[in-house]
Amino acid sequence: MKTAAKKTYMRRSMTVLAGYFLTFSGTFWFVQHAHPTGLELYACAVLPFFPLFVVFALTAAYLKAERDEFSRELVMRCLLWGAGASLSVNLFVGFLRIFNWPGQAPPFLELFAFCGAVLLAKLTYKLSNPLPAE
Amino acid sequence: MGVYLPVYFATVFATSLYVQHHHPRGTALYVCAALPWLALCGGIASIAVYLYEERDGYSRDLAMRCLLWGATGAMATNSFLMYLRMFGWRGQAPALLEICVFAAAMLVARIAYSVSNRPECGRKEN
């Protein structure tokens, strides 16, 4: 059963994510054709970043609005596991670069690590707290 | 944390020295990157253990919030840099920039919470 705060959050963040895909596609298309440099390039990088920033803000608003403390703590724990995994990946790539690694990490690697870890944490908590049949 | 930080610094120092002299490639380079990384992962694990063991609910909640603010800062920085790179930016951000942003955001959050929960000045406690 989803709480009211969770339902509101899901609805809003899905809308923003749809906006993100549109913004990202549009910006990517523009970059492929116009090949911007300097300030223009920075502006292009900021555009798809904005919807993501809004999702962060919505998540913070959800955590504030959620009245079910157990659900809120569970969400915070899952987010922290995700953050731990993302930072961990980022650190490893950072050390590789410090040690003159000539390669390039795949894009969105940290984001995949984050989402994967959040999902795994959620599954683990669900399995360790099974709901009895009623 | 008091154990992991000296281990981390020692590992970074030793590994950097080795890399400077031997210029490893391939698997050896990955192993060199993994050594200080493991030390830092130990630090991350120690935070997880602290959160598990902390009996004071308010302190734990505050720590989790600060960590989340730190994570938000780090992910925001990482996303921006990722889009820059994807769109053909040839520059190079300083290594470990995200972890610095993480630490700074955590510190700012901690200070903000401390300031907003400070005791009133001049008020005598009963």
Added chain:
Amino acid sequence: MKNRLRELRAERGWSQAELADRLEVSRQSVNAIETGKYDPSLPLAFRLARLFAMGIEEIFEDG
């Protein structure tokens, strides 16, 4: 923290889902409290006490 939540719920013939609805929390929360894996906050403990029309100490046992 030990509690009599399951017993009190059964007396009234409520399922976990029904109790969760009345408290405006998730069924997961109710289950976690009943199994002693999670201690409710004060506001939730007071809501429980008001719902069952008894004191918090009659529902929860410290120790």
